[in-house]
Amino acid sequence: MPAPLDVVVIGGGQAGLAAGYHLRRLGLDFAVLDAQPTPGGAWQHTWDSLHLFSPAAYSSLPGRLMPPQPGETYPDAAHVVAYLTDYEQRYELPVHRPVRVAGVHRDGELLHVETDSGSWRARAVISATGTWSRPFVPAVPGRTKFRGVQLHTVEYRSPVDLAGQTVIVVGGGNSGAQIAADLVPAAALTWVTPREPRYLADDIDGRALFDHATARRRALDEGRTDSGGVASLGDIVAVPPVREARDAGLLKAQPMFDRVTATGVAWADGTTAEADAIIWCTGFRPGLSHLAPLGLRGPRGHIPTTGTRALGEPRLHLLGYGDWTGPASATLIGVGRPAREAARQIADLLR
Template sequence: MPQLTISDGAHYPVVVVGGGQAGLATSWQLTARGLDHVVLEAHRVGSEWRNRRWDSFCLVTPNWQCRLPGFPYDGADPDGFMVRDEIVAYLENYASSYDVPLVEGVRATGLEECAQGYRVSTDHGVLTADQVVLATGPYQRPRVPRMAERLPSTLTQLHSSQYRNPEQLPAGHVLVVGTGQSGSQIAEDLHLAGRKVHLVTGSAPRVARFYRGKDVVAWLDEMGYYAKGIDEFDDVDSVRFRVNHYVTGRDGGRDIDLRKFATEGMRLYGRLIDIAGERLRFAPNLRANLDHADAVCEGIKDSIDAYIDLLGIEAPEQARYRPVWEPEIEEESLTLDGITSVVWSTGFRRDDSWIRVPVFDGRGYPTHHRGVTARPGLYFIGLPWQHTWGSGRFGGVADDAAYLADQIAARRMQTGVRWIAGLPRATKTVA
């Protein structure tokens, strides 16, 4: 794949920071409109998928939802779920499918406004740009609670982004903290490998994999859920910061039922609230967490039933879920006897400290409308629920990229910006 190098002091009409799916989708749309730009990627294309996902990782949405602009999935298994290495290959092939002006191995370290528009500092020099698109994603710094410091130094502690496989961990029981998508799937991975798992639950909801003859994702797509803009919801913040539903695409796709794991020997607990020496304490909310996850799952089925009835669709009937296990007594404490490792599946936090432009709210979240900030020529892409459910995913980022490319083109016309001649530009080399 042709590569680019950059020169210190170069000026670009548009700089895109981040070469993941959001940055590449933006580049494709800019290229389609004839807009000159450069894409800066700190590592390699697909590095987030390559370096922060475990060995058995796979998508939780069907392959047909991989719809990057100009490059929809066209493999032999549209209803399957690509595994980690296939996802990396999909992105690498996408980057090779068009003349992407990509510079790999260049990290942006600072962004501020200047007379030319924006100054982008990197570990390879300083660039300026008329407009900048930030495609750095939401999963930047692993979040581990400070209480982890209280655990004995003899325990192996990993964040979910560092977990690869059960053999990576020492023999003994494993404590997994968190039941979002990563925590639930890692707990299953360990459980299937025969490891004794202690799983600390949270408030994440779950969703069925299949219902009434189709993948639930296919039903929701047909119902228009994924095309619904965030502005159509009554409480934008509650939607934007919603925890993802847990489910898996492993082995062709199936539900993740924590209650079933419990019948097979996995130990479940409520929220972790304290660590004191060799003892962990939990909130008495395990039953509430399980009931909430099931209620959300069944509520989604209710909406599918209503859709089927409204349109008179012929679909097979399916019995509803019945809980296979109930916690008789909620354990509120646990000693570390037998536990040798901890996997913290506690999410990520943003790190925008390098962005020295006033576009953040009191929580440090970028303020924007569909990725367009209040600072002229500065944009975000790839944020969860930036506009729709699919904004941060393979399924919806194309629409966001097209919208931003239109905004970028319109601003160029409004401001009368022309390519600046005589300034050093990127030059092509062969990787």
């Protein structure tokens, strides 16, 4: 078994790379374990038309600005993958892949990281596995009886795959709105949302969202009134394709149905809708199964933290899962600050 490291980072996407950048700057001995066979994290697996909410300069990891994409104000996913690949190489981050972590265990003064390709020991662990690996689909009555195709956001790629079909898109967040707008020209669309869609003002993009999330965190830290964060502004960023479809009257949401039938969906008032396919844009849960041996799970599947540090295990930090692990920490621009704080706290602990 190799000698213990200072830190093992689990996950080689944007959060893991940001952590690696700061760990390197502090001179710590670390390894990044990534389950993916190639660089780019979850950005490798998005639908074809996905673009960032922000210009490249406002979508950067610490230390290196994302270069602009020629001809695009908001870079696409392929541009992000290229940027993350370059970032990893530029800073010579020690990423090992594909390595899938099975479990993290306490081992005296060390943490033991069990993987499908051997064991690692470390004095601290940063978990940065994100949520993409744990798509959530609600337990709607009749869902298993549907005879058509059911996809989650993670499985949708292109309107070409559903051209000419009748499609129901479920979800009132960004993914639901963007995929619905993507399908409008190609399919007979029904868009279903749990509540009336709430669009953010058209001039708001990722820059404003990050500033708002950061201001909320500062207010909470100072004991001031909770502003409600990004959720208080709305649920849907009006990126150009969504805005165009909305303004053309092509994105008209229906209320959530009560059950799924063999051939579609049905509402309580007897209304029905037929469908060849249902796309569930219903969110994700944090991918934390590898931390189960530590016995730290709290409400809603989260591990209680102070900042990024797990309350029940000071050698463990969680990074990039959402606001509960740092304001806007699930975004490219937002993950840098909590990554820096996690690295600093680990360095202090190891001293």
